[in-house]
Amino acid sequence: MSENPNPERLPGKSAKKLVLVRKSAGADKHESPLIDGFKPEVYERLVAKAGYPVNRKRRIDIELACKMLKAGWSLNQIGKLWGVSGATVKNRLTEAGRY
Numbered sequence: 001m002s003e004n005p006n007p008e009r010l011p012g013k014s015a016k017k018l019v020l021v022r023k024s025a026g027a028d029k030h031e032s033p034l035i036d037g038f039k040p041e042v043y044e045r046l047v048a049k050a051g052y053p054v055n056r057k058r059r060i061d062i063e064l065a066c067k068m069l070k071a072g073w074s075l076n077q078i079g080k081l082w083g084v085s086g087a088t089v090k091n092r093l094t095e096a097g098r099y
Contacts, residue, residue, distance in 0.1 A: 058084050062096045065089055069099075 035043040036053070060082045068078050075086030082089075093099035 057092075058082060058088060060084065060089060060092050062092065062098060065093060066098050069093070 033040075038046065060078075065078050068081075069075070075089045077086075079086045079089045090099055
């Protein structure tokens with residue numbers, strides 16, 4: 001087996017090297033601070049599109065969800081009313097002892 005003459009370049013791969021650069025904490029004093037790991041501009045766009053991150057359980061109206069389920073609505077259709085998935089609706093109904 002022949003030895004690779006250039007150890008930085010693998011056979012069959014392009015000559016470009018991946019260079020990882022890690023900035024120190026105070027490297028650029030003019031750089032804006034990160035919000036949850038994102039630049040402020042990117043964070044603002046994400047919040048505008050998806051809303052603020054939530055670290056708590058989403059509440060749904062259990063009584064209304066039970067009535068809708070009995071009327072023939074699917075769990076996913078019910079979940080769209082509160083912006084959650086059908087699995088979340090099922091979990092909340094199960095927690096309340098209604099499913």
